[in-house]
Amino acid sequence: MLSGERANEQKQALGNENSIKEGKLISFLIESLKGISQIIFIENTITGFLILLAITVTSLHLGIIALLSAMIGTLVAKIGGADKKMVSQGLMGYNSVLTGLALDSFLSGHNVWIVALIGAAVAAVLTAMMMHFIGNIGIPILTFPFILLTWFILLAAYKFDSITLSSSLAPQSLANWELHTAGEINVLEGVFNGIGQIFFLTNALPAILIFIAVFWADRKMGIYAVIGNVAAFLAAVALGGEHALIMLGLYGYNAILTILAVSAVFNTKENRYSPVTGVLAACITVPMMASVSMWLLPYGLPALTMPFVLCTWLILGARKILPNL
Numbered sequence: 001m002l003s004g005e006r007a008n009e010q011k012q013a014l015g016n017e018n019s020i021k022e023g024k025l026i027s028f029l030i031e032s033l034k035g036i037s038q039i040i041f042i043e044n045t046i047t048g049f050l051i052l053l054a055i056t057v058t059s060l061h062l063g064i065i066a067l068l069s070a071m072i073g074t075l076v077a078k079i080g081g082a083d084k085k086m087v088s089q090g091l092m093g094y095n096s097v098l099t100g101l102a103l104d105s106f107l108s109g110h111n112v113w114i115v116a117l118i119g120a121a122v123a124a125v126l127t128a129m130m131m132h133f134i135g136n137i138g139i140p141i142l143t144f145p146f147i148l149l150t151w152f153i154l155l156a157a158y159k160f161d162s163i164t165l166s167s168s169l170a171p172q173s174l175a176n177w178e179l180h181t182a183g184e185i186n187v188l189e190g191v192f193n194g195i196g197q198i199f200f201l202t203n204a205l206p207a208i209l210i211f212i213a214v215f216w217a218d219r220k221m222g223i224y225a226v227i228g229n230v231a232a233f234l235a236a237v238a239l240g241g242e243h244a245l246i247m248l249g250l251y252g253y254n255a256i257l258t259i260l261a262v263s264a265v266f267n268t269k270e271n272r273y274s275p276v277t278g279v280l281a282a283c284i285t286v287p288m289m290a291s292v293s294m295w296l297l298p299y300g301l302p303a304l305t306m307p308f309v310l311c312t313w314l315i316l317g318a319r320k321i322l323p324n325l
Contacts (some may be wrong), residue, residue, distance in 0.1 A: 027088075028078075032070040035093020039143075039198065040210075040225075040257070041265045042217045043089050050213035054206035055101075055199055062104060062200075065113065069093075069100030069120035076124035095127045096120035098146040098305075105200045106154060106302065109163040115153065123149050139316055140266065143257075143305045151301055171300035183243035187233065194229040194252020202248060221264050228252075228259030228282040235283040241290065251289055254308040255282035261312045270323040277325045281311050 033048030040051075048070075056063025073096025077087045086092055100123075103116040126145040134141050157163045192207035199210070215222035232255030236246045245251060263278030271277070288307035296303060319325050 028071070028074065031088055031090060032067065032074045032093060034088070034090025035070040035074055036066060036090070036097050037213070037217070038090040038094040039098060040214060040221075041260050042214065042221065044217040047213040047217040048090070050209050050216065051199065054196075054209035054213070055201065057209065058201050058203065058206050061113075062101065065100050065104045065116055066097055066199075068117055069097045072096055072100075072117060072120045073124040073127075076121050077128070080125075080128065082128065092124055092127060095143060095146040095149075096123040098143060099123040099149055101200050102146070102150045102302075102304065103153060106150075106166050106169055107157060107163050108166055111162050115163055119149060119153055138320075139313060140261075142261070142309050142312060144309050147304050147306050147309065150304060154301055155299065165300060169300040169302065172297050174294065174297060177294075177297065179242055181240050181243055183247070185237060185243075186247065187230075190233050190247050190249060191226075191229050191252065193247065193249025194233065195225060195249070195256055197249040197253035198256065218264075221260055224259050224264050224278065225256050227279060228255045231255060231259075231279050231282045232286050235286045239286060241286065251286050254285040254289055254303075254305060254311070257305060257308040258282050258285050258311045261308070262315050266312075266316055271319060272324050274325070277315060281315050284314075285311050 030045050033045045033052065034043050035048070036051050037044050037048035040047075052063060052066055055066050070090075070093045073093035074087060074090075076096075077092035082092055097120070100116045100120040103119045104112055107115060123145055126149055127141065130141040130145050134144070154165060154169070157165050189204075192204045193202045194207075195210050195214075196202050196207040199206075201207070201210075211222065211225070214225050229252045232252050233246065236251040241251060259278040259282040262281045263274045267274040285307045288311055289303055292303040292306050292310075315325060
C-alpha cells in the first residue's frame with residue numbers, strides 16, 4: 001500500500017517537474033518572439049510571430065536564422081543575469097535578430113550561418129555594454145550595437161577566405177558614381193518594400209504580414225508607420241533620389257523606425273509637436289540615408305539603420321533643451 005502511494009507521489013512530482021520545464025520553455029519562446037517584435041518597438045508575442053512568418057515566407061533559411069538569433073540573444077541575457085523584466089520584454093534580443101539576419105544576408109560561404117549565430121550572441125553582450133554607457137546619458141541605444149557589430153564583421157570578411165562579402169556590397173569609387181533617376185514610379189511597391197526592408201525583405205506578401213503585425217499590436221503605431229513610409233517615399237521622389245533605391249524601399253525603412261521612435265515611443269506630454277516632429281524626422285532620414293550610403297560606398301558597406309539612429313538621437317537630444325519638439 002505504501003509502495004503504491006510512493007509511486008503515485010513520484011509520478012505527481014515528475015508531472016509537476018515536466019510542467020515547470022514546459023512552462024519555462026514556453027516563456028523562453030515568448031521572450032524570443034518579443035525580441036523579434038521589439039525591432040519595431042513593440043512588445044507583443046503575436047506581432048513577433050507574424051514578423052517571423054513574414055521572414056519565413058520569404059526564406060525558410062532566413063526564418064530559422066531569425067528565430068535562432070532571437071533565442072540566442074535571450075539565452076545570453078539569461079545566462080548573464082540580465083534584468084528579468086528587460087529579458088521578458090524582448091529588449092535583449094532585437095539587436096541579435098538584426099545582426100543574424102544582416103550577416104546571413106550580406107555574407108556568403110559555407111560557414112555563414114555559424115558566423116551569423118555567433119554574431120547574434122556577441123550582439124547581446126554589446127547591447128548590454130552600450131545600455132550601460134549610452135543609457136547613462138538618457139539616450140536609448142536603439143539598433144546601434146547591431147550596426148557597429150555588423151560593419152565590423154563585414155569588414156573583417158576581407159581578411160578571411162571562409163567568408164566573403166555579397167557581390168551587392170562591392171566597394172565603389174565615388175569618382176565613378178553615377179545617379180540613375182529614370183524609371184516608372186510605383187507607390188505601392190515602394191511603400192510595401194519600405195517596411196519589408198526593416199527585416200531585409202522585399203515583395204508585397206511579407207510586407208502585408210508586417211503591417212498586420214504592427215496594427216495588431218497598436219493601431220496608432222500602424223498609422224504612424226504608414227505615414228512615415230509614405231512621407232519618406234514622397235521626399236525621396238521630390239529630391240530626385242535614385243530610382244532603384246526608392247522602389248526597393250531603401251529610403252523607407254529608416255523613416256518608419258524614426259517616426260515610431262519620435263512620435264510613438266520616446267515621447268511625453270511635453271512633446272506637444274511630436275506628430276509633426278516625427279514626420280519631419282522621417283523626411284530627414286532620406287538625405288541622411290543618401291549621405292551615409294555615400295560615406296560607406298568606398299568600403300562596400302550597407303547603411304543599415306544608421307540614418308534612423310542618427311535622426312532619432314538628433315530629436316531626442318534636442319528635446320533635452322527644446323521639450324516641445
